[in-house]
Amino acid sequence: MDWRNYITVDPLICHGQACIKGTRIMVSVVLDNLAEGLDIQETLKSYPSLTKEAIQASINYAAELARERFVAVAA
Numbered sequence: 001m002d003w004r005n006y007i008t009v010d011p012l013i014c015h016g017q018a019c020i021k022g023t024r025i026m027v028s029v030v031l032d033n034l035a036e037g038l039d040i041q042e043t044l045k046s047y048p049s050l051t052k053e054a055i056q057a058s059i060n061y062a063a064e065l066a067r068e069r070f071v072a073v074a075a
Contacts, residue, residue, distance in 0.1 A: 003064070006057035018061065020054045023047075030058040 008021045018027040025047055033043045040055055 001053070001056060001060060003057040003060040006054045007061050020050060020058070023049050025050060027058045027061055030055055031062055034059070 006021055007018050007027055009016055009018050013019055014024055014026050019025060020027065020030070030043065030047075030050070033046065034040075034055075038046070040052060043055060044050055044052070
């Protein structure tokens with residue numbers, strides 16, 4: 001799956017944050033829901049305009065960002 005088919009960044013929408021195409025739902029909101037333990041079905045219920053594919057695209061987007069950035073972790 002190519003996350004670019006589901007995610008867009010537009011400086012005029014949500015201050016340029018990555019969003020699900022056709023919505024104002026930020027990728028970070030989707031990921032926050034999953035990180036808090038909500039499953040995909042619960043997230044879809046909370047955001048009816050989302051699709052399973054858009055949620056998977058959000059995860060893929062985050063995985064790509066993680067491969068590209070280094071985050072300092074205190075030892």
